[in-house]
Amino acid sequence: xxxxDYLKAIAADAGDxxxxxxxxxxxxxxxxxxxxxxxKTRTLGLVSSIAAGLAVALPRRKVIAIDGDxxxxxxxxxxxxxxLQNPGxxxxxxxxxxxxxxxxxxxxxxRMADAVALARGAGYKHALWVKTPEEFRAAFxxxxxxxxxxxxxxxxxxxxxxxxxxxxxxxxxxxxxxMRYLEATEKRPILNPGFDSKI
Amino acid sequence: xxxxxxxxxxxxxxxxxxxAGIDFVATLPDEKILELxxxxxxxxxxxxxxxxxxxxxxxxxxxxYLAGKRTALIMQNAGFLNSCNALTTTSMQFQIPAxxxxxxxxxxxxxxxxxxxxVTEPVLQGMGIRxxxxxxxxxxxxxxxxxxxxxxxxxxxxxVLLTRSVLGVG
Numbered sequence: 001x002x003x004x005d006y007l008k009a010i011a012a013d014a015g016d017x018x019x020x021x022x023x024x025x026x027x028x029x030x031x032x033x034x035x036x037x038x039x040k041t042r043t044l045g046l047v048s049s050i051a052a053g054l055a056v057a058l059p060r061r062k063v064i065a066i067d068g069d070x071x072x073x074x075x076x077x078x079x080x081x082x083x084l085q086n087p088g089x090x091x092x093x094x095x096x097x098x099x100x101x102x103x104x105x106x107x108x109x110x111r112m113a114d115a116v117a118l119a120r121g122a123g124y125k126h127a128l129w130v131k132t133p134e135e136f137r138a139a140f141x142x143x144x145x146x147x148x149x150x151x152x153x154x155x156x157x158x159x160x161x162x163x164x165x166x167x168x169x170x171x172x173x174x175x176x177x178x179m180r181y182l183e184a185t186e187k188r189p190i191l192n193p194g195f196d197s198k199i
Numbered sequence: 200x201x202x203x204x205x206x207x208x209x210x211x212x213x214x215x216x217x218x219a220g221i222d223f224v225a226t227l228p229d230e231k232i233l234e235l236x237x238x239x240x241x242x243x244x245x246x247x248x249x250x251x252x253x254x255x256x257x258x259x260x261x262x263x264y265l266a267g268k269r270t271a272l273i274m275q276n277a278g279f280l281n282s283c284n285a286l287t288t289t290s291m292q293f294q295i296p297a298x299x300x301x302x303x304x305x306x307x308x309x310x311x312x313x314x315x316x317x318v319t320e321p322v323l324q325g326m327g328i329r330x331x332x333x334x335x336x337x338x339x340x341x342x343x344x345x346x347x348x349x350x351x352x353x354x355x356x357x358x359v360l361l362t363r364s365v366l367g368v369g
Contacts, residue, residue, distance in 0.1 A: 045255075056246065
């Protein structure tokens with residue numbers, strides 16, 4: 001099973017949740033849940049922190065972080081920060097393929113490091129390993145319903161389907177569309193044009 | 200130096216941050232910015248996020264900005280150095296404003312961190328981050344409000360270096 005098989009399993013349950021992706025997962029997530037509520041990040045490790053910033057700022061909105069093991073391990077210090085804020089609306093998904101997939105497939109340390117134990121140790125209210133897309137979906141739906149900070153981790157094979165549509169999105173365009181989508185769905189102005197600032 | 204100087208400086212900075220519209224502040228302490236962080240923590244006008252490492256704060260503030268918050272990050276200059284990749288590949292890459300309040304350790308007259316002080320301004324310059332050195336309490340308001348306008352309008356990080364004198368600390 002690859003990450004795509006798991007993302008496909010929850011796409012229909014993700015509703016209008018905001019989704020923050022890293023690495024190759026973006027192309028897969030856009031394929032299964034297209035829309036302007038998706039954001040592709042650039043800095044290795046920060047996907048969970050950016051998602052947490054959104055979740056803390058928008059406590060009534062579901063936010064999904066689509067994390068990978070390389071990024072997760074790079075930002076371990078971000079876990080206690082997130083746990084301290086304890087955003088119940090954040091669902092942290094970890095796809096652990098044990099390699100730095102986007103940068104050529106070198107092994108990460110995740111064979112030795114138990115991500116669920118790390119998240120629990122950092123103070124996450126819930127953290128669990130799942131083994132099948134069905135378990136993954138059930139855990140996702142439960143995290144959504146109970147509205148408590150949850151890490152759902154799964155071991156996956158590296159790689160992705162070859163026939164995925166290419167992600168034709170400039171990242172600045174992605175940012176603006178994401179913010180405009182938030183304005184439309186939150187029904188309030190968000191993007192400050194600067195020169196109209198009331199300072 | 201007046202004994203309540205650190206508190207008075209912290210209060211002045213907090214007042215100006217609010218006037219500038221800042222409502223979301225991530226922090227990591229240095230002894231010299233303790234009163235400032237305490238004042239931020241106490242003020243219900245801010246969502247305060249204490250950090251474990253400054254770089255994640257760039258991510259958290261970026262997420263909050265996308266949701267309509269006006270963000271500031273309070274840290275020491277070592278923390279600024281810790282944040283350089285995130286500032287480059289998140290803040291600048293995605294054109295996200297960020298007000299950086301950086302305690303200037305190793306500034307003139309400060310013992311212990313002169314190496315850090317030596318590299319701080321060249322790194323800011325190398326990254327193309329505009330920065331202002333704040334030395335006098337009378338200049339807090341104009342500098343912080345101006346820096347936030349600059350950050351929002353340029354959609355880039357803007358740094359204000361907080362010196363011991365403006366913080367009222369010995």
